[in-house]
Amino acid sequence: MHPETHLCRRYQQAAHMLSKRWTSLIVKALLASPLHFNQIAEQLETISDRVLSERLKELITEGIIERKVYAECPVRIEYALTTKGKDLAPIIGEIERWSQRWIVLPTEEVPSADPLLLEEMNLCE
Numbered sequence: 001m002h003p004e005t006h007l008c009r010r011y012q013q014a015a016h017m018l019s020k021r022w023t024s025l026i027v028k029a030l031l032a033s034p035l036h037f038n039q040i041a042e043q044l045e046t047i048s049d050r051v052l053s054e055r056l057k058e059l060i061t062e063g064i065i066e067r068k069v070y071a072e073c074p075v076r077i078e079y080a081l082t083t084k085g086k087d088l089a090p091i092i093g094e095i096e097r098w099s100q101r102w103i104v105l106p107t108e109e110v111p112s113a114d115p116l117l118l119e120e121m122n123l124c125e
Contacts, residue, residue: 017062018088022047022055027085028092030065034080064088 018024022044029035029043041052056079059065064085070076081088 017058018091020055020058022051023059024092024095026052026055026059027064027081027088028096030079030081030085031089031092034068034078036076036078040079059085 018027025044026040029040035043037049037052037056040056041047041049044052056065056067060067062084063082065079066082068078068080070078
């Protein structure tokens, strides 16, 4: 097997894991500090408890987050990034920077181009 093939499979697995809906947002939420289940749900607003629970279990299985149980009354459970999860910080940061530059939300106004410049470029009809 060529090293490129091995790298491609690793990349595909990582991309598949991080591209699941809500996964990167959960990681982004936990970058600042460990959070409780309800705190994560509040930050993501529209995620269902079932889906959040599934994603947390997947991230725990992948070794990206850990579930810490504190023996208090009532029991307190926190989710925190592992070292593996913290290594995603630069990637999440780059996606954030890219989105700020290139993604236009429906509520934002798209800057209009200068009509004279467009005419000079023969882009106006």
